[in-house]
Amino acid sequence: MDLRVGIIGFGRIGKRHAEWISRANDVQVAAVFDPTEARRDIARSSGLQTVAAIDAILGDSSIDAVLISTPTSMHYDDASRALAARKHVMVEKPVALNCRDAAQLAALSRSAGRVLSVFQNRRWDIDYLTLKRAIDVGTFGRVFNVESRLGQWASCVGPAAKEWRPNWRNESSYGGGGLYDWGSHLVDQMCLLMLPAEPRAVFAQLRGNVWSSDPDCDDFARVCINFDNGTVGLVEINTTTTRPLPRWHIDGERGSACSPFSLQFDRSEWAKLTFRPAPSESEVALELAPSGLTESQIWERFAGACRGESEPAVTIDSVLPTMRVLDAARESSRTASVIHV
Numbered sequence: 001m002d003l004r005v006g007i008i009g010f011g012r013i014g015k016r017h018a019e020w021i022s023r024a025n026d027v028q029v030a031a032v033f034d035p036t037e038a039r040r041d042i043a044r045s046s047g048l049q050t051v052a053a054i055d056a057i058l059g060d061s062s063i064d065a066v067l068i069s070t071p072t073s074m075h076y077d078d079a080s081r082a083l084a085a086r087k088h089v090m091v092e093k094p095v096a097l098n099c100r101d102a103a104q105l106a107a108l109s110r111s112a113g114r115v116l117s118v119f120q121n122r123r124w125d126i127d128y129l130t131l132k133r134a135i136d137v138g139t140f141g142r143v144f145n146v147e148s149r150l151g152q153w154a155s156c157v158g159p160a161a162k163e164w165r166p167n168w169r170n171e172s173s174y175g176g177g178g179l180y181d182w183g184s185h186l187v188d189q190m191c192l193l194m195l196p197a198e199p200r201a202v203f204a205q206l207r208g209n210v211w212s213s214d215p216d217c218d219d220f221a222r223v224c225i226n227f228d229n230g231t232v233g234l235v236e237i238n239t240t241t242t243r244p245l246p247r248w249h250i251d252g253e254r255g256s257a258c259s260p261f262s263l264q265f266d267r268s269e270w271a272k273l274t275f276r277p278a279p280s281e282s283e284v285a286l287e288l289a290p291s292g293l294t295e296s297q298i299w300e301r302f303a304g305a306c307r308g309e310s311e312p313a314v315t316i317d318s319v320l321p322t323m324r325v326l327d328a329a330r331e332s333s334r335t336a337s338v339i340h341v
Contacts, residue, residue, distance in 0.1 A: 003303040004030035006057035006087075008078055009070035010039045011161040013092055017067055017119075018048060020295040027303045030063045031056070038163040054078070058085040065115075065306055068092060071168050072175025076101040079116070083108045088115040088306045090299075094184040095316065097175055099323035106316040115305045117312035118319045122185040123192060124292025127259060127270035131248055132193055133289040139275060140252025146193065147234040148186045151244030151261060155211035155219065156181040156237075170212040170219075178237035179206055179221040179329060186235045187329075188322040190225065197229035199321065199341045204329035210240045223329045254278060257286060 003026060007014050010032050021027050032043040032050045040050040057063055058081060065088035068078045076096045082089045089109065095118045096102045109116035122128065135143060156178055160166045168174040169181060177183075191199060202225055206218035219240050225233040238244075244261040247270040255277040262269035273286040293301070298313045305312040328339040 002026050002028045003088075003306055004028060004062060004064050005090075006030055006060070006063045006066045007032045007043075008054055008057060008066055008068055008082070009074075010034035010043050011069065011164065012159060014039075014067070014069035015042065015046075015161075016295075017069060017299075018043070018046065021299050024296040024299040024303070027299050031060065033057050034164075036163045039161060054081070058082060058087065064088060065090065065302070071165075072180055073097060073173060075175075076105065079105050080108060083112045083114055083116070086112055086114060088302075090117050090119060090302055092119050093188075094118075094175075094180055094323065094326065095319055096323070097180075099320060099327045102316070102320060102323045106320070109316065115302065115312055116316045117302050117305070118314050118316060119298065120185065120188050120314045120319060120322075121293075121295050121298055122189060123314065124294075124298075125189075125267045125270075126288065126291065127247060127267050127273070128189045128193070129289035129292050130271045130273055130286055131250065131257075134257070134273070134275070134286045135193065135250075139254065139286065140250060140257070141254035143231050143250065143252045145232050145234075145249075145251040146190065147236070147246075147249040148190055149234075149236045149238070149245050149247060149249075149261070150178075150182045150186065151236075151238045151241045152263060153242045154239060156239055157211070170214065170217055172214050172216040176212070176214075177206070177208075177216075177218040177221070178239055179204075179218055179223070179326060182237045183221050183223070183235060183329075184322065184326065186237065187223065187225075187325050188319070190233045190235055191321050191325060192318075194227050194229070194231055194233065197227040197231060199225045199233075199325050199328075200228045201226040201338050201340050202325055202328035202332050203338045204332040206330065206333035218333075221329070223325070225325060248273060255280075 169176040257275040301313040
């Protein structure tokens, strides 16, 4: 029997999820809630049933699970209510505003006996998988330095839904800013890339320069991470540059690699990692990794977990190290100091 999912929040990403679910096996959208009639109209035009209140989803015993795709500041309250209603829960990234709330949601899911997962879909981007494969097979030997960047001259708001507070990603009270937006993906990738090493210290600089009148909402974020194996990781989200730096740069005892940045966010372009062995001046292209999970397959894995067949593609426990680094980055920027994780 199909997993019946209620969608809470039908903005740009909520609509994308409905499309991914429509291509997934054994999953279907049962109902959609959004506070704006215009977004509910869009859902209905796609053939989806809509409701005018969250409780119509949470109180429907035929709905097995919910997707929380509201603004970041609302994730904790919405997910808590869903778990209290004994629904399985998928939350858009980041799962919450801080690690304390994320850990509380994990505890609520355990006490409710329900699956809680986070849509960290960029764990299966081909550029990340290609770099991870190269590190795992020893291409670089001991890795000294990994730099992960996103650069553009454009706000993180991007093609947001215009019907409800379209600029919320530039407002700190809603969980806006580059660190929460792309940073939650890039920090997550960095932490997984370095396993079994763990982050130990963080120094960060978060600045609001161009796109936000809110000084606490960053359009530039630089996060330096010391791992316990000696590797230094750098994550940088700079939406105020006209000259983006390479998507990836890696240094190790056997050589270095980098990949170009694509303003079209073409992950196959980001995956064109060229490796220069030390001390040679010749370059070779790193072999592409096998494709990872699609977004629809992530939903299929979630459905299997809700049926008790396996774990979801992303467990809540696997996200907590990422949340600790995001917390440390904000505290480091606030105090201009190194924060030990």
